[in-house]
Amino acid sequence: MTILVTGGLGYIGSHTVTELLHNGFEVIIVDDLSNSERFILENIEKITGKKPIFYPFDLKRKELLTQLFDAHQIDGCINFAAFKAVGESQVKPLDYYENNLFSLINILQEFKSRNISNFIFSSSCTVYGQADEMPIDEHTPLKTPESSYGKTKQMGEEILKDFAQAYRKKVSLLRYFNPIGAHPTALLGELPIGIPNNLVPYVTQTASGIREKLNIWGNDYPTEDGTAVRDYIYVVDLARAHVAALKKLMAEQQDTVIDIYNLGTGKGSSVLEVVEAFETANDVKVPYQICERRAGDITIAYANADKAEKELGWKADTSLEEALRTTWEWQKYLESRTQ
Ligand code: NAD
Ligand code: WQD
DSSP: OEEEEETTTSHHHHHHHHHHHHTTOEEEEEOOOSSOOTHHHHHHHHHHSOOOEEEOOOTTOHHHHHHHHHHSOOOEEEEOOOOOOHHHHHHOHHHHHIIIIIHHHHHHHHHHHHTOOOEEEEEEGGGGOSOSSSSBOTTSOOOOOSSHHHHHHHHHHHHHHHHHHHHTOEEEEEEEOEEEOOOTTSSSOOOOOSSOOSHHHHHHHHHTTSSSOEEEEOSOSSSSSSSOEEOEEEHHHHHHHHHHHHHHHHHOOSSOEEEEEEESOSOOEEHHHHHHHHHHHHTOOOOEEEEOOOTTOOSBOOBOOHHHHHHHOOOOOOOHHHHHHHHHHHHHHHHHHHO
């Protein structure tokens, strides 16, 4: 079986490609390197002993995508390619709608015209906004996300539901909570460009001295220690969920399938708990200061991931500390590359 993985050199994509190769799938990657680097391809080969076919182009280039589908028999797609910076999406909304939705539609057009099914979409817990009740299961009402980025995820889901219904296709919408960590070999991980927005890359860069202090955005939330709570899921666990979701889709007998899964650990951790876990796991200090709340932040979000466990036989079982240990190893690897 040959799977097209878009954004396959990115953070979650590269880990998923590795898991797909371990599971005997052939992989074709399309990635325009807008938020990734070529050495990741070599590292995937170092880990798996296999080199996926790689096309470095922008998925908005419809003619190149058509040529790819002409050249290969493709059995399914995992679509990671997207812009993902929440703040940037507020100042460049058109770039986000164009990149995240045109790319998606271009691939779906190829699927439609060639009678291919099995499509997995990277969605996000951002589609729930601040949910009224915890934990968040798949029936929790959706709220219009504040950011244009978040809206591209909600619109992407709607496009895929219509696509599945109208053309009798099988799709899986995977709503990730907060992915963290790196590959246990330290050869794959997140490559934050510029000043990181997300918590764990900022913590990591603070521990290594690249940033002076972590700014903790608010300690007056109605949580146990006053800092906001999220569900941090280890990226390799998340990657494994994609393989499970793909195998399930492929085994489905019906023509039309719309699967939706929350992918998280089921456990919430506060910002301060993440800092402490990082310090314990790596025996390093993370200097921090408490600041005002960050605009647009929610108080608390963690998943009920029982549906994924029941239907996919999948569970995120790596501890927060272990995930944070791999992040630190990855940071040391990145620093060794630049020396
Ligand atoms: P990433 O930026 O590391 O990976 C995305 C990859 O897609 C990059 O390698 C980039 O170069 C590529 N890409 C972007 N636009 C492209 C285009 N038009 N054509 C070809 N390649 C293109 O991001 P990630 O963290 O691995 O996220 C993967 C997916 O998961 C994204 O869709 C993101 O929105 C979603 N997601 C991420 C998180 C998170 O916190 N990381 C949470 C929820 C959902
Ligand atoms: C986590 C917590 C911050 C940085 C974002 C997107 C969401 C999804 C995941 C893709 C919050 C606090 C952070 C810092 C801090 N992405 N924090 N100091 O906000 O849950 O979600 O990434 O779909 O759509 O919005 O993740 O890592 O930015 O923040 O105190 O320097 O850490 O306030 O409480 P978030 P995050």
